[in-house]
Amino acid sequence: MAMKLSEYAKKLGVSYHTVWRLWKQGQLDAYQLPTGTVIVRDGEQNPQLVHEIACIYARVSSSENKDNLKRQADRLVQYSTARGYGIYKVVEEVGSGLNDNRQKLISVLNDKKFNVLVVEHKDRLTRFGANYIQVLLTQTGRRLEVVNDAANDKEDLMSDFAAVITSFCSRLYGLRRAKRKTEKLIAELQSNSEESCN
Known part of the structure; x- marks a missing residue:
């Protein structure tokens, strides 16, 4: 067409x-x-002639970096085209690399219509656990291709670091509250148990 x-x-x-x-x-x-x-x-x-069908995934941590997101996607399209890959689709996402519930990434991982996932840096895909994603892709006949293995910019890393601290603090305080609720529930159950025995 x-x-x-x-x-x-x-x-x-x-x-x-x-x-x-x-x-x-x-x-x-x-x-x-x-x-x-x-x-x-x-x-x-002929689709048989194109062996590598690429899905391009670009990500930035915050909406302030949307211009960088577009440039990142453009670089990956140029790279994939130069490698002779057919481009299936380009996915751009704004979200922390620590967030394990990014809807666009989940959609990409569930999509079986490509055989190579192209990202600029490993941490554009995820801050931690890229090897797990690599294993998942391999199990479904796909692979991860990282264009540049060098570490990414400091500003984005600091943003993710702040997100980690915030997440751990909220979990810590949430766990304390949960512990108090559990203790209260156990006390009530013990009290009810003692009353039913009497």
């Missing part, structure tokens, strides 16, 4: 500028009409 370059960018979930650059670098199967419109031959190739 052929489509305009702008439609192709929208389908991938990346900026028009990114796909324009890919076309100029000769990395897209596309042609230009005399009017100047660029047409991408998307899906016209």
